[in-house]
Amino acid sequence: MSKPTPLSGFPELLPAQRVVEQQVIDTLRHTFELHGFAGIETRAVEPLDQLLRKGDTSKEVYLLRRLHEESAEGHAGLGLHFDLTVPFARYVLENAGKLDFPFRRWQIQRAWRGERPQEGRFREFTQADIDIVGRDALAFHHDIEVTRVMVDALTRLDFLPAFRLQVNNRKLIQGFYAGLGISADDGSTDEVMRLVDKLDKLPVDKVRDLLLQDAGLSVENADRVLELATIRSDDDGFVAAVRALGVEHELLDEGLEELAALVRGCADLVSDRVRVTADLSIARGLDYYTGTVFETRLDGYESMGSICSGGRYDALASDGRTTYPGVGISLGVSRVVVPLLARTGLTASRSVPSAVLVAVVDEDSRATSSAVAADLRHRDVPCEVAPDPAKFGKQIRYAERRGIPFVWFVQPDGTHQVKDIRSGEQVDADPATWAPPAADLRPSISTPGVEARSARTSTTDIINSEETP
Amino acid sequence: MSKPTPLSGFPELLPAQRVVEQQVIDTLRHTFELHGFAGIETRAVEPLDQLLRKGDTSKEVYLLRRLHEESAEGHAGLGLHFDLTVPFARYVLENAGKLDFPFRRWQIQRAWRGERPQEGRFREFTQADIDIVGRDALAFHHDIEVTRVMVDALTRLDFLPAFRLQVNNRKLIQGFYAGLGISADDGSTDEVMRLVDKLDKLPVDKVRDLLLQDAGLSVENADRVLELATIRSDDDGFVAAVRALGVEHELLDEGLEELAALVRGCADLVSDRVRVTADLSIARGLDYYTGTVFETRLDGYESMGSICSGGRYDALASDGRTTYPGVGISLGVSRVVVPLLARTGLTASRSVPSAVLVAVVDEDSRATSSAVAADLRHRDVPCEVAPDPAKFGKQIRYAERRGIPFVWFVQPDGTHQVKDIRSGEQVDADPATWAPPAADLRPSISTPGVEARSARTSTTDIINSEETP
Numbered sequence: 001m002s003k004p005t006p007l008s009g010f011p012e013l014l015p016a017q018r019v020v021e022q023q024v025i026d027t028l029r030h031t032f033e034l035h036g037f038a039g040i041e042t043r044a045v046e047p048l049d050q051l052l053r054k055g056d057t058s059k060e061v062y063l064l065r066r067l068h069e070e071s072a073e074g075h076a077g078l079g080l081h082f083d084l085t086v087p088f089a090r091y092v093l094e095n096a097g098k099l100d101f102p103f104r105r106w107q108i109q110r111a112w113r114g115e116r117p118q119e120g121r122f123r124e125f126t127q128a129d130i131d132i133v134g135r136d137a138l139a140f141h142h143d144i145e146v147t148r149v150m151v152d153a154l155t156r157l158d159f160l161p162a163f164r165l166q167v168n169n170r171k172l173i174q175g176f177y178a179g180l181g182i183s184a185d186d187g188s189t190d191e192v193m194r195l196v197d198k199l200d201k202l203p204v205d206k207v208r209d210l211l212l213q214d215a216g217l218s219v220e221n222a223d224r225v226l227e228l229a230t231i232r233s234d235d236d237g238f239v240a241a242v243r244a245l246g247v248e249h250e251l252l253d254e255g256l257e258e259l260a261a262l263v264r265g266c267a268d269l270v271s272d273r274v275r276v277t278a279d280l281s282i283a284r285g286l287d288y289y290t291g292t293v294f295e296t297r298l299d300g301y302e303s304m305g306s307i308c309s310g311g312r313y314d315a316l317a318s319d320g321r322t323t324y325p326g327v328g329i330s331l332g333v334s335r336v337v338v339p340l341l342a343r344t345g346l347t348a349s350r351s352v353p354s355a356v357l358v359a360v361v362d363e364d365s366r367a368t369s370s371a372v373a374a375d376l377r378h379r380d381v382p383c384e385v386a387p388d389p390a391k392f393g394k395q396i397r398y399a400e401r402r403g404i405p406f407v408w409f410v411q412p413d414g415t416h417q418v419k420d421i422r423s424g425e426q427v428d429a430d431p432a433t434w435a436p437p438a439a440d441l442r443p444s445i446s447t448p449g450v451e452a453r454s455a456r457t458s459t460t461d462i463i464n465s466e467e468t469p
Numbered sequence: 470m471s472k473p474t475p476l477s478g479f480p481e482l483l484p485a486q487r488v489v490e491q492q493v494i495d496t497l498r499h500t501f502e503l504h505g506f507a508g509i510e511t512r513a514v515e516p517l518d519q520l521l522r523k524g525d526t527s528k529e530v531y532l533l534r535r536l537h538e539e540s541a542e543g544h545a546g547l548g549l550h551f552d553l554t555v556p557f558a559r560y561v562l563e564n565a566g567k568l569d570f571p572f573r574r575w576q577i578q579r580a581w582r583g584e585r586p587q588e589g590r591f592r593e594f595t596q597a598d599i600d601i602v603g604r605d606a607l608a609f610h611h612d613i614e615v616t617r618v619m620v621d622a623l624t625r626l627d628f629l630p631a632f633r634l635q636v637n638n639r640k641l642i643q644g645f646y647a648g649l650g651i652s653a654d655d656g657s658t659d660e661v662m663r664l665v666d667k668l669d670k671l672p673v674d675k676v677r678d679l680l681l682q683d684a685g686l687s688v689e690n691a692d693r694v695l696e697l698a699t700i701r702s703d704d705d706g707f708v709a710a711v712r713a714l715g716v717e718h719e720l721l722d723e724g725l726e727e728l729a730a731l732v733r734g735c736a737d738l739v740s741d742r743v744r745v746t747a748d749l750s751i752a753r754g755l756d757y758y759t760g761t762v763f764e765t766r767l768d769g770y771e772s773m774g775s776i777c778s779g780g781r782y783d784a785l786a787s788d789g790r791t792t793y794p795g796v797g798i799s800l801g802v803s804r805v806v807v808p809l810l811a812r813t814g815l816t817a818s819r820s821v822p823s824a825v826l827v828a829v830v831d832e833d834s835r836a837t838s839s840a841v842a843a844d845l846r847h848r849d850v851p852c853e854v855a856p857d858p859a860k861f862g863k864q865i866r867y868a869e870r871r872g873i874p875f876v877w878f879v880q881p882d883g884t885h886q887v888k889d890i891r892s893g894e895q896v897d898a899d900p901a902t903w904a905p906p907a908a909d910l911r912p913s914i915s916t917p918g919v920e921a922r923s924a925r926t927s928t929t930d931i932i933n934s935e936e937t938p
Contacts, residue, residue: 004563010512018509033822034846036853040487043479043593061536066583094473100870102856114535319472353502377503384505387571401569
């Protein structure tokens with residue numbers, strides 16, 4: 001077999017890189033569990049009719065077929081899931097009688113999409129989802145809860161650049177449009193949101209033209225819609241800015257109240273590294289969600305797009321009789337980790353879990369070295385025994401190449417010494433009691449290439465366009 | 470959407486069952502890392518030509534096709550991996566220049582096979598593999614190492630029934646056959662091994678007939694072959710039993726020496742729950758492996774077959790210039806966990822990670838309850854806040870239903886109390902210092918249905934058939 005080459009869109013990591021990804025996943029899981037979220041896994045496949053309910057992703061689904069099956073249809077039309085929301089909604093319906101609601105779950109699994117690979121976009125990728133789902137009803141405070149949990153998780157990933165959670169609310173937007181007389185029923189609301197979403201790619205005048213021509217808005221309504229989309233604030237100041245536009249609607253009131261409660265509910269989490277911004281231009285996803293919407297961007301990595309998105313569904317799942325509302329966020333683990341590894345040289349201090357290499361004097365005394373290793377493992381110190389009784393210098397180089405910080409020697413007189421090969425310090429040690437410093441027990445993560453982000457643009461409290469009346 | 474039904478062969482677990490599986494996986498990983506194994510993950514897909522190299526499993530491969538792709542061939546012929554060995558061998562070749570050898574890796578991932586589902590056999594399943602791979606050479610002591618690591622891991626799964634690791638060696642069998650004049654070159658060796666493997670299903674006389682008729686053995690050779698297959702011992706006593714059969718060959722000597730070293734190298738791991746047996750009837754897998762072979766059976770669950778198998782490959786991978794020998798074992802995680810859950814009622818003490826439910830007096834004081842939760846989490850105590858300010862009795866029942874052991878109350882005077890709802894004991898507590906007993910921090914696993922296995926059949930040191938000369 002000749003040397004295989006990587007498959008585009010199916011990233012794989014070297015052992016030291018995988019240490020980084022594993023620590024990310026461990027940290028996420030630890031955080032989610034501290035907040036009482038139960039871990040579940042769903043199967044990788046779903047019936048095709050389930051996967052195709054979100055029409056716009058249908059082309060990206062991978063179908064399964066058994067090799068010697070007569071037809072592709074034969075295997076009950078199974079495909080690989082393209083996210084963790086569709087399978088979770090199905091899991092909730094299937095097991096509703098055995099779950100306790102509100103049900104909090106975390107789920108970290110791979111998903112697959114057949115789309116064209118590009119940076120941060122893969123055909124196979126790992127996602128980390130949290131959702132809270134209720135039966136019939138789910139209180140709004142859970143919207144604040146999932147936001148806080150994900151901010152807590154992202155904050156604990158201390159090698160991440162500073163990040164900004166952008167929040168919006170579909171009720172606010174839809175209520176505002178309704179107050180202007182734009183109808184949700186004939187699809188104009190969705191069309192307007194779709195056009196507003198182009199503001200980060202097209203000049204504002206161009207979007208304004210589209211709102212007039214494609215969506216058929218009046219000049220006044222188009223201006224109001226654009227004014228709304230320029231409002232953002234790091235506190236509940238956006239409420240006054242929206243009120244100043246003079247539009248009134250019950251749904252708008254509800255949306256303003258929810259979004260203000262969300263921003264206030266996260267205020268104590270804001271720091272040098274974390275901003276939570278009400279951003280009324282966030283429109284993507286509004287057609288899926290029914291209330292709160294989240295997106296998250298890493299400072300300096302805006303080209304990655306949103307790394308962590310989600311929101312409120314009033315009907316995550318429904319069997320016709322019972323409806324299960326939910327609120328959740330999904331973090332693109334591969335989407336963040338793979339580009340960070342590539343761009344910043346982020347890596348682990350060692351490629352193996354071993355904190356100690358136990359040297360071997362000769363094959364006859366391998367059992368002695370193995371007994372030392374067993375003693376260390378008994379106290380949860382990861383270690384390995386040298387593969388062959390080479391000269392000690394060679395055994396030390398074996399440790400160095402892997403980043404193992406300590407080498408253990410059994411002396412000819414039966415006493416023991418351990419050497420920190422970074423400092424060269426070698427001391428007497430007892431295998432029954434010695435342990436490395438806590439910081440050396442696990443590989444550490446270092447970020448040689450990450451630029452300091454102190455020169456961040458300062459937060460603009462409220463930015464209004466000059467056209468505001 | 471009507472209530473979905475499970476897909477046969479694609480098992481999913483309820484939250485409390487998933488706690489069991491997750492603890493199994495955590496324990497395996499912890500053990501593997503204590504022994505210095507690096508964790509890797511490979512992509513789920515491989516090019517079809519890689520997957521079809523092991524001819525006999527080809528029919529079980531799931532092919533991938535994108536929904537709107539013109540032909541099935543279009544997508545470069547990708548299929549889902551059916552084990553973790555094929556992808557690992559490819560990973561080693563692809564990354565050989567960036568890996569340090571000998572390279573120890575653990576890998577716990579799903580795999581897929583389109584075979585007919587039955588108990589312990591699934592279409593989607595989780596496997597836990599460990600392998601040690603060398604470049605050009607790999608010392609035999611690594612065979613002992615992987616065996617010890619897997620026994621260590623299985624031993625730590627304390628809810629598992631007692632188990633028996635059965636070991637054999639292809640060199641021993643092949644050398645014995647060669648000493649009898651049975652040729653490896655014309656395939657007779659493989660044919661004889663295939664027939665010997667039927668001994669657990671067919672009467673010995675029937676197998677003897679097949680050896681004479683199908684494999685063309687002489688009466689004397691057939692008897693010797695059958696005598697060899699009856700030898701087993703829990704120590705290196707099997708060596709004398711084989712020697713007594715009077716067959717001589719260099720490869721036989723090598724195999725006897727290796728197998729004796731393996732059994733002696735594991736002697737100190739034997740306990741009430743663990744047996745390591747040299748079993749010369751183990752033939753399955755011998756055609757893949759080149760030396761050591763392992764199988765593992767759970768006492769009382771023999772119908773499950775081997776839950777954990779592996780062995781030595783002299784060429785796990787090769788690019789024509791360099792050969793990478795390996796030795797490894799694969800544990801069928803789903804294969805063990807899913808039937809044990811179903812048969813024994815094995816379950817977790819709670820369905821959520823939360824050790825504490827913080828009660829809520831009214832919505833206005835939710836922030837007070839959330840602050841208590843934050844304090845507890847700050848000291849790594851998983852907890853959740855009650856979803857609504859119901860009567861305390863109802864909040865306690867909320868905890869009970871999920872198995873959460875403690876409920877926290879903020880009293881009207883601002884002091885705090887915590888109640889162990891199992892004992893009913895309620896005491897004053899300080900959110901800044903209180904922690905539950907260590908045993909309550911994580912859900913515990915209980916095995917209500919597992920029968921005591923004290924009446925196990927005693928170990929027979931060497932069983933020889935009566936025909937031994």
